[in-house]
Amino acid sequence: METNSAVLRVKVGPLAGPLLTRVVAMMLARAECPVDRLDDAMVICDALAAHASEHTQDGQVEFTVLTQTGRMELRVGSLAAEGARRLADATALPGVGNVLEPIADDVRIEASPHGDNDELVLELDFLQAPDRGRAGAPQA
Amino acid sequence: MPDIELALPARAENIAIVRHAFGALGEAYEVNEQMLSDLRLAVTEACTNVVVHAYPDGREGPLEVQATLSGERLTVIVRDEGEGITPRPDSPGLGLGLPLIASLADTVQLGRDEEGRTEVRMGFSLHRWNGSEPAGARP
Numbered sequence: 466m467e468t469n470s471a472v473l474r475v476k477v478g479p480l481a482g483p484l485l486t487r488v489v490a491m492m493l494a495r496a497e498c499p500v501d502r503l504d505d506a507m508v509i510c511d512a513l514a515a516h517a518s519e520h521t522q523d524g525q526v527e528f529t530v531l532t533q534t535g536r537m538e539l540r541v542g543s544l545a546a547e548g549a550r551r552l553a554d555a556t557a558l559p560g561v562g563n564v565l566e567p568i569a570d571d572v573r574i575e576a577s578p579h580g581d582n583d584e585l586v587l588e589l590d591f592l593q594a595p596d597r598g599r600a601g602a603p604q605a
Numbered sequence: 606m607p608d609i610e611l612a613l614p615a616r617a618e619n620i621a622i623v624r625h626a627f628g629a630l631g632e633a634y635e636v637n638e639q640m641l642s643d644l645r646l647a648v649t650e651a652c653t654n655v656v657v658h659a660y661p662d663g664r665e666g667p668l669e670v671q672a673t674l675s676g677e678r679l680t681v682i683v684r685d686e687g688e689g690i691t692p693r694p695d696s697p698g699l700g701l702g703l704p705l706i707a708s709l710a711d712t713v714q715l716g717r718d719e720e721g722r723t724e725v726r727m728g729f730s731l732h733r734w735n736g737s738e739p740a741g742a743r744p
Contacts, residue, residue, distance in 0.1 A: 474610040483629035
């Protein structure tokens with residue numbers, strides 16, 4: 466199973482969103498991600514990049530992308546204390562609620578492996594079509 | 606503090622990720638298309654050198670790209686933890702990578718950083734092709 470990883474550390478500002486979406490899109494394309502889940506991933510990236518600036522500890526945010534065939538893990542780090550929780554909460558839309566949880570297969574907060582503040586971790590599975598009435602995702 | 610730091614395994618498929626990522630500069634800032642094209646080509650060549658030359662015998666190592674925007678000047682550093690830039694008689698390439706980088710970037714420096722990692726440091730003037738129009742953030 467092919468695996469790949471990227472660590473993107475970017476200063477908050479106009480570059481964060483375009484950079485994150487481009488890196489994630491390229492990595493998902495190689496991980497055989499179907500188009501509908503790619504679209505979901507872009508929504509997640511846009512939401513995270515839009516709100517991360519309010520929750521960093523030093524004006525930079527670190528995205529760690531891990532992919533293997535059928536799966537992606539996205540970790541958001543270099544956040545302020547309680548930043549992971551606040552970032553997840555910040556993605557809520559009026560009348561819609563949190564946009565991360567319905568799209569990602571798992572959203573959780575974990576201790577940073579570097580000993581920093583907690584990280585926001587999202588997982589996206591796309592090998593097995595989930596029960597969301599999606600079309601186009603290949604069956605395992 | 607750099608604006609962008611991207612670290613990936615030095616594999617051929619990851620060169621395309623770096624190249625695509627640098628297109629983000631064109632989304633975020635008013636950068637001339639020709640300038641952006643030159644920048645992406647130079648960065649691609651530097652990354653290709655890492656993948657082809659830095660880790661012989663199938664060894665895998667990191668490919669790190671760092672970009673810092675300072676006014677209208679962009680400095681891009683491509684780093685690896687390989688054996689350094691040396692003449693290679695058995696090179697599988699045409700040996701045009703570094704001359705091409707030199708012709709595309711305004712400045713090029715080859716060397717090692719304080720941690721002994723090999724680096725290619727490229728400088729670009731973001732409005733080299735823009736006349737007097739400054740490179741500002743898109744509205």
